[in-house]
Every structure is written in structure tokens, then in C-alpha cells.
Amino acid sequence: MLKADMLIDASEIKSTISRLKNEEDYTLLLDVTAIDFSEYPDITPSRFAVIYILRTSNFKKHLTIKTYVDDNTLEVDSITDLFFAADWAEREVFDQYGVRFKGHPNLKRVLNHHQFVGHPLRKDYEITKGQICTETEDLMDEMIPLLKSKGYKETDLEDLMMLNVGPSHPASHGTIRNFVAMEGETITACVTEIGYLHRGFEKSCENHSYSQIIPYTDRLNYCSAMLNNIGYCKAVEDMLDVDITPRAKMIRIVIGELSRLTDHIVCNAANMVDLGGLTNFWYIFAPRDKAYDLFSKLTGARLTNSYTRVGGLEFDLYDGFEEDLEDVLKDVEKAIEDSLSLVEHNRIFHDRTQDVGVIKADFALDAGITGVNLRAAGVPFDLRKDAPYYGYENFDFDVVVGSHGDVYDRIMCRFEEMRQSMKIIRQAMKEMPDGEINVQHPAIFLPSKNDVYGNIEGLMNQFKLTFEGIKVPKGEFYSATEGGNGELGFHITSDGSGTPYKVKCRPPCYYSLGAYARIVEGNMLADAVVTMASMNFIAGEFDR
Amino acid sequence: MGLGAEANLGDSIVTTKLDQAINWARSYSMWPMAFGTACCGIEFMSVAAAKYDISRFGAEVVRFSPRQADLLIVAGTISYKQAPVLKKIWDQMCEPKWVISMGACASSGGFYDNYTTLQGIDEVIPVDEYVAGCPPRPEAVLDAIMRIQEKSFDESIIKERATNFKGILDA
Numbered sequence: 001m002l003k004a005d006m007l008i009d010a011s012e013i014k015s016t017i018s019r020l021k022n023e024e025d026y027t028l029l030l031d032v033t034a035i036d037f038s039e040y041p042d043i044t045p046s047r048f049a050v051i052y053i054l055r056t057s058n059f060k061k062h063l064t065i066k067t068y069v070d071d072n073t074l075e076v077d078s079i080t081d082l083f084f085a086a087d088w089a090e091r092e093v094f095d096q097y098g099v100r101f102k103g104h105p106n107l108k109r110v111l112n113h114h115q116f117v118g119h120p121l122r123k124d125y126e127i128t129k130g131q132i133c134t135e136t137e138d139l140m141d142e143m144i145p146l147l148k149s150k151g152y153k154e155t156d157l158e159d160l161m162m163l164n165v166g167p168s169h170p171a172s173h174g175t176i177r178n179f180v181a182m183e184g185e186t187i188t189a190c191v192t193e194i195g196y197l198h199r200g201f202e203k204s205c206e207n208h209s210y211s212q213i214i215p216y217t218d219r220l221n222y223c224s225a226m227l228n229n230i231g232y233c234k235a236v237e238d239m240l241d242v243d244i245t246p247r248a249k250m251i252r253i254v255i256g257e258l259s260r261l262t263d264h265i266v267c268n269a270a271n272m273v274d275l276g277g278l279t280n281f282w283y284i285f286a287p288r289d290k291a292y293d294l295f296s297k298l299t300g301a302r303l304t305n306s307y308t309r310v311g312g313l314e315f316d317l318y319d320g321f322e323e324d325l326e327d328v329l330k331d332v333e334k335a336i337e338d339s340l341s342l343v344e345h346n347r348i349f350h351d352r353t354q355d356v357g358v359i360k361a362d363f364a365l366d367a368g369i370t371g372v373n374l375r376a377a378g379v380p381f382d383l384r385k386d387a388p389y390y391g392y393e394n395f396d397f398d399v400v401v402g403s404h405g406d407v408y409d410r411i412m413c414r415f416e417e418m419r420q421s422m423k424i425i426r427q428a429m430k431e432m433p434d435g436e437i438n439v440q441h442p443a444i445f446l447p448s449k450n451d452v453y454g455n456i457e458g459l460m461n462q463f464k465l466t467f468e469g470i471k472v473p474k475g476e477f478y479s480a481t482e483g484g485n486g487e488l489g490f491h492i493t494s495d496g497s498g499t500p501y502k503v504k505c506r507p508p509c510y511y512s513l514g515a516y517a518r519i520v521e522g523n524m525l526a527d528a529v530v531t532m533a534s535m536n537f538i539a540g541e542f543d544r
Numbered sequence: 545m546g547l548g549a550e551a552n553l554g555d556s557i558v559t560t561k562l563d564q565a566i567n568w569a570r571s572y573s574m575w576p577m578a579f580g581t582a583c584c585g586i587e588f589m590s591v592a593a594a595k596y597d598i599s600r601f602g603a604e605v606v607r608f609s610p611r612q613a614d615l616l617i618v619a620g621t622i623s624y625k626q627a628p629v630l631k632k633i634w635d636q637m638c639e640p641k642w643v644i645s646m647g648a649c650a651s652s653g654g655f656y657d658n659y660t661t662l663q664g665i666d667e668v669i670p671v672d673e674y675v676a677g678c679p680p681r682p683e684a685v686l687d688a689i690m691r692i693q694e695k696s697f698d699e700s701i702i703k704e705r706a707t708n709f710k711g712i713l714d715a
């Protein structure tokens with residue numbers, strides 16, 4: 001049976017994680033979540049369990065730790081003093097499940113609004129029960145302790161200017177709210193509030209079959225929808241112990257890398273708009289639209305593609321795909337060159353981006369930051385290299401790292417990663433194997449129409465699969481891929497039926513955003529704007 | 545006695561032509577405010593970018609301040625948490641103003657029929673045009689802008705706009 005790697009008593013959770021961190025090199029906290037077992041078919045020691053997911057410093061191994069929470073106290077020790085990342089992670093568990101973390105400095109809701117009553121991911125919370133929010137909170141409850149911790153006294157507060165940035169602000173892309181205390185142009189303290197695009201991904205998953213969830217995954221990081229499709233389907237396939245066909249793997253690599261390309265395009269284009277360089281936006285958005293044309297030819301949709309299926313893909317490549325693809329790649333190459341020619345040796349660009357919004361490598365790791373944001377800080381972590389899947393180990397490509405972790409490094413790393421992705425795509429197209437794209441498996445794929453109309457087994461098979469869904473073995477499982485923003489993980493709990501008992505997405509930019517406030521403090525407000533754009537916060541992903 | 549400009553002009557001047565002139569100018573210079581929260585917001589970027597080029601319809605001056613805009617394009621899912629913000633934005637816009645609800649989420653909650661998602665922005669603010677799709681293709685958004693342009697020809701400077709809308713946040 002699939003289960004957590006370690007089962008620990010709640011009283012020992014902190015000491016165990018501390019030991020794992022200090023002695024066994026599990027230095028990255030990936031995620032914290034909980035499971036409400038009240039409707040689970042098996043009897044469990046208590047109603048709630050908390051799950052911790054850790055990764056080693058060489059990024060090769062991950063570990064899941066599970067602990068049952070006492071029904072009466074609903075309390076576990078907080079690990080915020082071991083990992084910075086635990087701050088928001090534990091707040092989310094509290095918000096969604098009502099499990100409290102003893103010793104957490106600021107245990108309040110993070111995704112749901114402050115007038116919300118109850119905990120929506122508990123099994124007894126009805127999915128459609130919405131609660132109206134009439135006003136936004138003032139956030140002074142977080143700001144005042146923060147300022148005090150920085151040595152300000154009650155009397156000093158009058159001298160600071162409190163400024164609200166977002167959620168509706170051109171820099172915050174509609175969904176992030178930062179509340180800052182300013183001394184002149186400098187930010188002395190920053191509080192980030194999210195949840196404005198919380199749309200109940202995880203609760204919706206518990207009400208849909210495994211295949212029906214695929215469209216929901218599109219809308220996590222909607223700039224690279226197909227990377228989410230791949231990450232999710234891979235997790236389910238791993239649970240089913242299904243190995244997809246070589247052709248499906250190769251196609252997933254091609255479209256995955258192409259999605260990474262469009263993801264980086266959107267991020268860099270928006271970033272340069274925020275810097276005032278609108279021309280770059282026109283330059284690099286044009287080939288993106290070409291890529292979208294290719295996507296819609298292949299999948300039927302421009303943005304929300306839902307291209308993968310559990311066990312394979314929806315369609316095979318169409319005739320002429322390769323030429324279209326090469327066309328897109330050539331345009332992207334040209335656009336990168338054009339765009340770089342405007343900024344590479346541009347003094348204004350350098351002044352606005354270099355040494356701005358610096359993320360130090362050890363802080364990034366402490367905060368659970370992965371992906372480009374981490375690599376730009378000089379840490380060469382990339383799941384495609386460190387824990388390769390689908391044969392990434394056979395490709396010739398470089399992990400792109402920066403040296404300083406500033407906005408400049410992040411922009412340049414994205415540009416270079418786009419080049420590396422193109423390199424992978426070209427190699428993959430050359431090696432593209434023939435054959436089926438879907439595994440032949442009656443419990444996963446619908447039978448052919450001939451069988452459905454021609455024999456009773458086929459008919460039964462069609463009915464069973466349509467009504468009951470794909471049955472995934474009971475247990476808990478975590479699987480991760482390299483998404484557009486870093487380690488994109490899915491922690492799935494199955495009760496053996498066709499509907500997942502629980503799906504938790506490990507959203508890479510949730511953790512980047514959790515660290516954002518600490519990164520911009522001490523910087524100027526205008527720099528905070530470009531720092532935000534350079535970290536690629538995608539609301540669908542961090543708010544889910 | 546007339547209202548507005550007519551009050552200053554006396555009885556002998558007919559304002560219908562002025563209406564037409566103003567409406568003509570207004571409809572070809574919409575200033576949209578893009579309230580993009582989610583995936584639809586990304587597609588709105590395509591509407592604005594080179595290929596679909598919203599400026600062909602005179603609506604390329606995308607504002608981020610509601611004070612400077614007369615067309616609100618709500619592109620993306622609106623949660624209950626976001627709803628008061630959206631209402632405040634709408635309240636801040638000057639008359640005459642219009643709203644396009646872009647995509648399934650803004651129009652009806654889309655496939656997020658759950659505890660956190662507002663089941664359509666028309667529970668909070670009035671909507672003039674709905675655009676189907678998840679996300680709608682850029683052409684569909686352009687089409688909605690053209691429909692708003694048509695609507696704007698009904699405006700008159702001597703007529704008060706009807707504002708009897710009551711949403712869940714209008715206590």
C-alpha cells in the first residue's frame with residue numbers, strides 16, 4: 001500500500017524534523033498539509049493527520065512524514081523556527097482544516113477571507129457553501145507587531161507612511177495585496193496578503209473523478225497549463241504504477257518545454273513592461289501567439305489545453321507539427337535576440353535591475369523557493385537533472401544559474417532557460433519514437449467504439465469507466481515535476497475509489513511569495529514592483 | 545429648462561446632434577480598465593498585444609485607475625474575498641460606464657461551483673456584455689467591445705443613466 005515514509009507521534013514531530021534537517025540533510029521543507037480522515041473507509045487513530053514533505057540538500061530524495069493529531073486539542077508543534085517556509089504552510093493548514101500549530105507566531109487565515117467561519121477542507125464542510133465578504137481587513141494586526149519587532153515604538157508609527165499596494169494595482173496583477181510601511185521611498189516593513197484568487201481547487205478535486213480534475217490543473221499556473229497537466233497525470237500514473245509509452249513521454253517533454261517557454265515569455269514580457277520597456281512586450285509576445293496557434297491546432301485550446309490523459313495524451317501530433325514547431329522556435333529565437341538587444345547593454349535597464357530584489361541562496365532554501373528564483377541565486381536545483389523523469393537524463397542541456405540572485409539574474413536566467421528548452425525540444429523531435437501514445441489498459445482507457453458496440457465486455461468497460469472513473473489504489477503519494485516556477489508537486493490521497501479523497505498541490509510560487517515581504521524590505525517601492533514581476537507570481541498557482 | 549449643457553445653451557438649441565457627436569467620439573475611444581485576476585487576464589494580454597491589437601477599435605489606452613476608465617473588463621474568477629474590491633473599483637468609475645464580463649468565471653463562476661467563488665459578477669455589479677469561453681478567444685472579446693460601442697450610441701448628455709442595480713454588497 002502507498003503510504004507516508006515515516007509515521008511519527010505528534011509529540012515528537014518537531015524533534016524528528018529537526019534531526020532530519022540537521023543530521024540527515026533534509027534541508028528543504030517542500031510542503032505541509034493535512035488530511036481529514038472522517039469519511040475514510042479505514043479506521044484511523046484520529047480524525048486529522050498532518051503531512052510534512054521534505055527534500056535533501058542535493059535535491060535527489062524527498063520524504064513524507066505523517067503524524068496524527070490529537071482529536072481533543074487539534075494541536076501540533078509548529079516548526080516555524082526550523083523552516084521559514086513553515087510560516088505560510090502552517091497557516092494554510094490552519095485555515096483549511098482548523099489544525100493549530102503551537103508556537104506559530106501569527107496563526108491566522110491565509111487563503112480564505114477574515115469573515116469566513118469554519119474550515120472548508122474539512123469533510124463536513126459543504127462544497128457550495130459560500131460566505132460573503134463585505135470588506136477587506138486592515139492588516140494592522142500584522143503590521144504593528146512586525147514594526148515593533150524591527151524596533152519601532154508606538155510613538156514612531158505616526159512618522160511612517162502606510163501604503164496599500166493592491167490587490168488591484170498594475171504591479172500586483174490583480175490578486176496580490178502588499179501593505180507597506182514606508183520611510184520616505186524605502187519600505188521598512190511589508191505584509192503580504194493573498195487569497196484573492198482562492199478558488200477551491202482542492203475541494204473541487206474531492207468532487208470530481210481523476211480524469212475530470214485535469215482541466216482544473218490547467219488553471220493552476222495558467223501560463224504553462226500543460227506542465228501542470230503533466231505533473232498531475234504523472235502523480236496519478238505513479239500511483240497506478242503505469243508506465244506510459246515512450247512516444248507519450250517524448251511528446252510530453254516537447255510540449256512541456258514549449259509551455260515552459262511561453263511561461264518564461266509572459267514573465268519576462270510583463271517584467272519589462274513594469275520596467276517601462278513596452279517594446280519588449282510587443283517583440284516577445286508575437287511568437288508567443290504563434291505558439292498558442294500551435295497549441296490550439298494540437299489541443300483545441302490556446303491557453304487551457306487539458307492535453308494529457310491519465311496513461312497518455314488526448315491526441316497524437318498532427319501532420320505538419322514539426323514544421324510549425326520549428327517555425328515557432330525560430331521566431332522565439334529572433335524575439336529573444338531582439339529583446340535582448342534592447343536591454344543587454346542598456347544602462348537604465350542595468351541600474352534598475354542589478355542588485356535589486358536580491359534573494360540570498362540560503363534564505364531561498366529556508367523559504368522553500370525553487371525553480372528559476374532559486375537557480376538565479378546560484379543553486380543549481382532542477383528536478384529534470386536531480387530527479388529525472390521521462391528520460392530527461394538523456395538530453396544534453398544545462399541548468400542555468402545566476403550568481404547574485406537579483407532581478408537581472410532572474411530575467412537573464414529565464415532568457416537562457418528558454419534557449420535550453422529549445423535545445424531539448426529539438427533533440428526530442430529528432431529522437432521521437434513511433435508507436436502508441438496511450439497505454440492499453442481497460443481500467444484506464446475507454447475501449448474502442450468497435451468493442452463498445454460489438455461485445456458486452458466492451459460495453460461494460462465503457463460504462464464502468466465512465467461512471468466510476470479510474471480506480472486508484474488506496475494510500476497517500478507525493479510526486480513532483482519541474483514546473484514553470486519550480487518544484488510542482490501533487491500529494492494525492494486515495495480511498496480506492498474513482499474520486500480522489502484529497503489532492504494537495506505543492507505550488508512553487510506560494511513559497512516564493514511567502515518570502516517576498518522579507519526580500520523587499522529595505523528596498524525602494526519602485527524596486528519592489530520589478531522584484532515582484534521578476535519572481536513570476538501566478539495567482540492561480542499560489543491561491544489555487 | 546434643460547439639464548447639463550442644455551441649461552447653458554437656452555431653448556433654441558437642439559442637442560441631439562451633440563449627443564451623436566459625443567457618442568461617436570466616445571465609442572471609438574473607450575478607455576478600458578482591465579480587472580484581470582486569472583487565466584482570462586492572460587488572454588486579455590493577447591487581446592492587447594500585436595496580433596489581435598485592440599487599438600484597431602480605439603480601445604488600447606488600458607488604464608489601471610478606475611477614475612480614468614469608462615469600460616471595465618472583468619477578466620477572471622472573482623472570489624468572495626475579491627468582491628468588495630471589485631465593487632469599489634466599479635463605484636469609483638465615472639458615468640457613463642460599461643462592464644464586460646469576460647469568460648465563464650466572471651459570468652457565472654465557471655466550473656468553480658464552490659465555497660469561495662462568486663457565482664457571477666452580476667451579483668455585485670451590473671454587467672452589460674457577457675463573453676462565453678474559458679478563456680474566450682481574443683476575437684470574442686473584440687466582439688464584445690464592438691457591442692459596447694453600439695450600446696454607447698444610446699447615451700445622451702441630458703438623460704440620467706438608470707442606476708437601479710442592487711447587488712449582494714449593496715446593503
Ligand code: SF4
Binds near residue numbers: 582619646
Ligand atoms: S473562465 Fe476559465 S480561463 Fe477564464 S478565469 Fe475562469 S477558469 Fe480561467
